[in-house]
Amino acid sequence: MSENTIIYGKNAVMEALEDGKREFNKILIANNSRSDAKLERIKELAAQKGIVFQFTAKEKLNQMLPEGRHQGVIAQISPVKYTNLDDFIEKYKGEDTALVILDGVEDSHNAGAIIRSCVCAGVKGIILPSRRGVLINSTVEKTSAGAINHISIIKVNSLPAAIQKLKENNYWVIASDHHAEDNYYDINYTNMNFALIMGAEHSGISKSLLKLADFKVKIPMLTNFNSLNVSNAAAIILFESVRQKLKGKRGL
Amino acid sequence: MSENTIIYGKNAVMEALEDGKREFNKILIANNSRSDAKLERIKELAAQKGIVFQFTAKEKLNQMLPEGRHQGVIAQISPVKYTNLDDFIEKYKGEDTALVILDGVEDSHNAGAIIRSCVCAGVKGIILPSRRGVLINSTVEKTSAGAINHISIIKVNSLPAAIQKLKENNYWVIASDHHAEDNYYDINYTNMNFALIMGAEHSGISKSLLKLADFKVKIPMLTNFNSLNVSNAAAIILFESVRQKLKGKRGL
Numbered sequence: 001m002s003e004n005t006i007i008y009g010k011n012a013v014m015e016a017l018e019d020g021k022r023e024f025n026k027i028l029i030a031n032n033s034r035s036d037a038k039l040e041r042i043k044e045l046a047a048q049k050g051i052v053f054q055f056t057a058k059e060k061l062n063q064m065l066p067e068g069r070h071q072g073v074i075a076q077i078s079p080v081k082y083t084n085l086d087d088f089i090e091k092y093k094g095e096d097t098a099l100v101i102l103d104g105v106e107d108s109h110n111a112g113a114i115i116r117s118c119v120c121a122g123v124k125g126i127i128l129p130s131r132r133g134v135l136i137n138s139t140v141e142k143t144s145a146g147a148i149n150h151i152s153i154i155k156v157n158s159l160p161a162a163i164q165k166l167k168e169n170n171y172w173v174i175a176s177d178h179h180a181e182d183n184y185y186d187i188n189y190t191n192m193n194f195a196l197i198m199g200a201e202h203s204g205i206s207k208s209l210l211k212l213a214d215f216k217v218k219i220p221m222l223t224n225f226n227s228l229n230v231s232n233a234a235a236i237i238l239f240e241s242v243r244q245k246l247k248g249k250r251g252l
Numbered sequence: 253m254s255e256n257t258i259i260y261g262k263n264a265v266m267e268a269l270e271d272g273k274r275e276f277n278k279i280l281i282a283n284n285s286r287s288d289a290k291l292e293r294i295k296e297l298a299a300q301k302g303i304v305f306q307f308t309a310k311e312k313l314n315q316m317l318p319e320g321r322h323q324g325v326i327a328q329i330s331p332v333k334y335t336n337l338d339d340f341i342e343k344y345k346g347e348d349t350a351l352v353i354l355d356g357v358e359d360s361h362n363a364g365a366i367i368r369s370c371v372c373a374g375v376k377g378i379i380l381p382s383r384r385g386v387l388i389n390s391t392v393e394k395t396s397a398g399a400i401n402h403i404s405i406i407k408v409n410s411l412p413a414a415i416q417k418l419k420e421n422n423y424w425v426i427a428s429d430h431h432a433e434d435n436y437y438d439i440n441y442t443n444m445n446f447a448l449i450m451g452a453e454h455s456g457i458s459k460s461l462l463k464l465a466d467f468k469v470k471i472p473m474l475t476n477f478n479s480l481n482v483s484n485a486a487a488i489i490l491f492e493s494v495r496q497k498l499k500g501k502r503g504l
Contacts, residue, residue, distance in 0.1 A: 222372070227368060234484075235484035
């Protein structure tokens with residue numbers, strides 16, 4: 001991890017939280033850190049701003065920086081500003097808007113490739129959960145080939161709450177699930193808002209989110225080797241939506 | 253590079269060439285190697301077997317192994333056996349067979365993801381050029397999630413010659429090219445053999461191969477950000493062929 005994507009040490013993290021110019025992904029605090037006024041202030045500011053702080057083995061922090069330097073606190077910084085979901089919904093009201101939700105995707109290369117495909121496919125926003133899965137880091141930025149600057153990136157503390165809000169705002173929620181009965185090309189993506197949920201590389205979409213979906217779709221295979229890479233799966237579904245939009249639903 | 257994917261030292265490489273049990277990707281020979289009987293024998297055997305040998309800066313070999321160990325010769329070994337193109341064509345005669353050709357794809361992760369999508373989409377073979385682009389290594393193997401064992405992997409010394417042979421054997425050749433006029437979903441992939449050419453990450457498909465293609469297709473975008481990852485582009489086109497096959501051409 002390059003140093004320009006982290007801030008470390010109690011003073012530096014506290015000051016960055018106070019001035020509010022940097023965009024935080026999360027704050028890692030060593031398990032064995034002794035509580036003091038600065039650490040308490042960091043936790044208080046993080047809680048106020050809705051920034052996740054995670055207690056982490058000291059050894060993990062040591063892998064990122066020599067122990068003497070981090071003082072038990074490392075903040076991961078995002079290269080982009082995150083957008084608020086309410087602001088996003090407001091901004092795109094009245095347009096047919098597509099969103100992608102990543103539920104626990106861990107691999108930075110996959111996340112970057114998905115964001116790249118999203119921008120090509122006219123998707124306006126991507127929702128990332130703050131605790132589970134990857135946020136925007138320098139690998140995501142690089143793999144996205146600059147696409148992170150052409151899409152709203154929305155970080156939320158609760159995916160179920162975000163999905164609920166989208167449904168209340170006239171979004172159809174589509175889950176990519178290989179146990180689904182419907183094929184991804186048998187649903188209509190045109191003339192509507194939709195949010196497509198893609199699940200984690202191994203475990204797929206959480207059950208609690210699957211329950212909230214309006215549609216569940218699978219990508220049918222021609223062999224029993226049922227194991228698409230998640231970024232390829234996202235591209236296949238998103239470009240079916242593009243095909244339908246460009247062909248004006250002919251073929252459904 | 254892990255040591256079980258390379259063989260190094262003149263004796264070891266010569267013996268491996270002689271016994272013929274290992275599958276070679278290519279043989280790297282240090283620029284400054286002094287010719288001797290063993291090195292001549294290595295070149296002779298490599299030429300007989302159609303294995304590429306490349307003269308390479310000594311420093312590059314030193315990055316792979318300490319100088320004292322490689323003695324100026326490192327052979328890269330494939331974890332899978334390559335298939336001969338003639339054997340492949342013969343094996344699948346009479347079936348509607350799909351193939352993918354990678355023209356200079358350099359990134360092992362992309363190659364692995366493409367092979368994974370190929371197997372899911374019922375593609376029977378993948379053609380890799382022996383000189384330009386990635387061959388099968390441990391990263392490709394891992395990224396493919398085991399898919400390399402479910403597809404014929406064909407290594408050829410000349411892509412134009414391979415394409416010519418495919419055309420003579422009733423394959424339609426489709427090139428993915430973002431300058432193309434036709435959209436990928438406007439051509440018919442059913443009831444025929446086809447070979448889909450995907451180009452290098454930055455430069456695309458070589459002009460000499462584009463000329464040989466029967467169809468050139470583009471993936472239309474909804475924005476000007478025209479920059480899909482090559483494995484995502486391959487997945488989009490291949491799964492359009494799957495969609496057509498499963499829907500029986502309805503929609504075209």
